[in-house]
Amino acid sequence: MALDLLLIGLAVTLFPLPVMAFALVLASPRGVRKGLVFILAWVGCLVLVITLVLLLTGGTPPAPRSPPSVAALWVSLVIGAGLVSYGVRRWRRVQRGVAGGERSEEAPASAHQGASLWSAAALAVLLQPWGMVGAAAATVVQADLSDTASVVALAAFCLVATSSLLTMELSMVFAPEPSGKALMGLHTWLRHHKEPAVIGLCLLLGLWLVSRSLYQLV
Known part of the structure; x- marks a missing residue:
């Protein structure tokens, strides 16, 4: 379990779309406060999901090969296959020279620059x-x-x-001016390189989930 959660956590934190949005949030007026709200909402979603699962299991893992255990493996398998399919679709769009939904993905972050603290929280939930x-x-x-x-x-x-x-939030707290420039540079770089990052993360994590789930099911 620990290895799977570590890999999933790395994929989540490296996923470029929330990082791009968060860089713009920090660059906006009262950016540090909005960033803190964004992070609290982000972590709140993770804690809520974990809590709901633990409430369902009672904090005790189901027995191997039991229906709940098998169902969880099937869910993981389906999600992994979905990630692979999503990565392949985006790769094909890149091959055809079609931007992978760049306008629709960046519009919320751009519009958010002058938004409220509540909007920062909503953005964190939407971009999870x-x-x-x-x-x-x-x-x-x-x-x-x-x-x-x-x-x-x-x-x-x-x-x-x-x-x-x-890391981005703390850098803005302790070194706002150089960090602000670095974050906008990061946003610009990710805007031009986000497709390989999204595709790679989805394919790698998806293949891991599929192979791990199939192995345990068989």
């Missing part, structure tokens, strides 16, 4: 890579709250999945 979070939820089914290692793994997942946002 929910497919990846769903894969994490299917993995959390294996968590055992009586085991310290499981609790540490859950906390580490939330931290890793938020690490890029935390």
Whole structure:
């Protein structure tokens, strides 16, 4: 479980679309405060998903090969296949020279520059890579709250999945002027390179989930 959550957390934190939006949030007026609200909403979504899963399982993992255990593996398999399919579709669009939804993906972040704290929270919820979070939820089914290692793994997942946002927020707190320029440079770079990043993350994580789920199902 710990390895799966670590890989999913890395994919979540490296997913370029929320990072691009967050860079614009920090560059806006009262950006640090909006960034904090964005992070709180982001982490809140992760904690809520984990809590719901633990409430369903009672904090005790289902027995191997039991219906709940098999169902979680099937969910993980379907999500992994969906990520692979999504990555392939975007790759084909790039091959045809079609921008991968750049306008529709960047519009919310651009419009958000003058928005409120509530809008920052809403943006965090909307831009959460929910497919990846769903894969994490299917993995959390294996968590055992009586085991310290499981609790540490859950906390580490939330931290890793938020690490890029935390790094950007702290850089703006302690070095606002150089960090502001660096973040806008990061946004510009990601705007031109986000397609390979999205495709690569979706394919790698999707293939991992599919192979791991098939192995455990068989």
